[in-house]
Amino acid sequence: MSDLTMIRAAAERLKGHARVTPLLNSAFLDEIAGRRVFVKVEALQHTGSFKFRGAWSAVSALSEAERSKGILAFSSGNHAQGVAMAARSHGVPCVIIMPADAPRVKIENTRALGAEVVLYDRDTEDRDAIGARLTVERGMTLVKPFDEPLVIAGQGTCGLEIAAQAAELGVTPQEVLVCCGGGGLTSGIALALEAEMPGVTVRPVEPEFFDDVTRSLATGTIQRNARSSGSLCDAIITPQPGDITFPILQRLCGPGIVVPEDDCLRAMALAWDRLKVVLEPGGAIALAAALFHSEGTSDIVAVASGGNVDRDVFVNALERFG
């Protein structure tokens, strides 16, 4: 079970390997929100997203013997890159299983980070079977993207940094908004802040039409999304909250916030203009919630989870809202 002790241990393992990302603010953003907004910029983490934290946490916790046989992950996105870099830095083999129709640039980036990419056909092949075969044949360890205590603990280190940086700035936020897919980042941050920033409310933020966590929290049981694709916020689309993450979210989080896609693009343009950072749509969603969908006037933190965005999407955000 993930807890503060595991998060602190993960922080020790991440020290000197993960970046301490900055907590930025801008008077211009404060004016829009009607309150002070502090943005934890995980887009500036290695590989452009918080995923490196969880990946490093999981890979570094393995025994030498386990690790040397290699690391395995399913992902075409931020988790793939985080795991690939963590494995390479440990000098161990890494296989990333990706759909053959994944964007060429994502396949190339993952390969460039030293991973062996195994492609499968979504229609005719079973990725789980491929993964199982690699696990058996090569003894590789699967690193899950969110429903894994060591990964949650790694993401929780972001929460420890938020608490330390807010204290340094003399800020006591009322809420911390976190983009939420499977809930690894949100649950990790919630666990860290339960101890380090008592009284703060952590709230998951999701895109319109993909609000499984918000509905799950409201009803008290795990709810699924009707759709599995079709959002610009591709990095944070999952079918439903995790079996491990959901009870943590349920115990520790306030109600979810649901944000229309256009507001993510608007927040991307503002982060470009006012913070000088590059965010992907899903990475900008908590900032969008803070700017356009929050109530109250007390200080608020938004976690900007990643910046791996296609050029055309980014240019579109600037042309429409920059």
Add this chain to the structure above:
Amino acid sequence: MSDLTMIRAAAERLKGHARVTPLLNSAFLDEIAGRRVFVKVEALQHTGSFKFRGAWSAVSALSEAERSKGILAFSSGNHAQGVAMAARSHGVPCVIIMPADAPRVKIENTRALGAEVVLYDRDTEDRDAIGARLTVERGMTLVKPFDEPLVIAGQGTCGLEIAAQAAELGVTPQEVLVCCGGGGLTSGIALALEAEMPGVTVRPVEPEFFDDVTRSLATGTIQRNARSSGSLCDAIITPQPGDITFPILQRLCGPGIVVPEDDCLRAMALAWDRLKVVLEPGGAIALAAALFHSEGTSDIVAVASGGNVDRDVFVNALERFG
């Protein structure tokens, strides 16, 4: 005279007010350069450029009595915003004198940072006369953009951070490349590193056709640019090196590097893609030099000085090189 003692004193005054900006790297950039490249991202400083450091250094060093009468600066760019924010944070009046034909957004941003903007007609009015009148009538203190020891000392704090961050990463760079207009940032960093990173060579980087510092260093006497405008690197275009900065550059710096404009756009696109940071053309020029115009294989640092860029210029960089 600027020296390490002044820089250390400026660092004390900036503590808790200026941001410690990150020193970022990416394996993808290393591959392009054929060496490890570390980027000091001053675009993430308050107001989007290193100028806040020098402004804060100058404003905070004034006596209460001087400061309360207000601060004055000539600028339509990054210096204006840095001075405006430093004055506002000190709770004192600020006048920025800008040409009436300055871009509307720059005038608005400077006003939004609390400054009184006094516009003058470039053809019919003398900005120095307006400044002199404000100095006499209102007792305001002029903060020069670069040829001022307190400003140089403030910019030098960036050098102290580079030395500390490189040491923390276990990196001993051979060269530190710095974009160079009037030479405030370059001379400040060179002074800081003379003491804190002995053996490193600081090199100024300039845009093609505006290489006054490079030619001045090569000839040993102050040279002027033939043109005074017409570069995308508008933030680092000055007629000639400063009377105070030039002797420092001459004593401490290696030869200048001259970079074509397109390479700045290319570096902007790479910083967007690989570092997730927004750079303006002049702010990307030292990175461009490190990536495309440096020789050798040992580690190198590039200072990315600012990120205040028009949308159309940024989109153009992405569309051509992203």
